[in-house]
Amino acid sequence: MSQPQERDEKFYERADAHIALANDQINTKETHPTLANDSLIYATARFNAWIVAASFTSSEEIQNDRANAIEYFTNAYKTMLEEHLDDYIANYDVYMKGAEKEG
Numbered sequence: 001m002s003q004p005q006e007r008d009e010k011f012y013e014r015a016d017a018h019i020a021l022a023n024d025q026i027n028t029k030e031t032h033p034t035l036a037n038d039s040l041i042y043a044t045a046r047f048n049a050w051i052v053a054a055s056f057t058s059s060e061e062i063q064n065d066r067a068n069a070i071e072y073f074t075n076a077y078k079t080m081l082e083e084h085l086d087d088y089i090a091n092y093d094v095y096m097k098g099a100e101k102e103g
Contacts, residue, residue: 048073 022036025040053071056062088095 018040022040025031025036025039028031048069052065053062056065
């Protein structure tokens with residue numbers, strides 16, 4: 001789990017589909033944005049754990065690479081979050097004008 005994957009032509013389309021799902025959930029006004037966010041984080045962690053497990057042939061191999069996998073996914077998330085926070089800082093007035101909850 002130490003090698004970052006290249007972004008293919010569908011990368012942003014898939015990401016936008018996940019964001020659209022979260023926006024649909026909060027647009028019903030039945031789900032607070034932080035609850036939708038928690039669900040996305042949980043789903044990401046669960047899927048990442050599956051990706052790690054699918055990369056090995058035994059639980060022992062997973063255990064041996066556990067720290068590396070956690071570091072890889074944590075660093076990837078941190079890099080992406082920093083990128084998006086910097087973008088929102090630079091474009092706050094444009095992005096947030098009239099926006100109430102959408103991501």
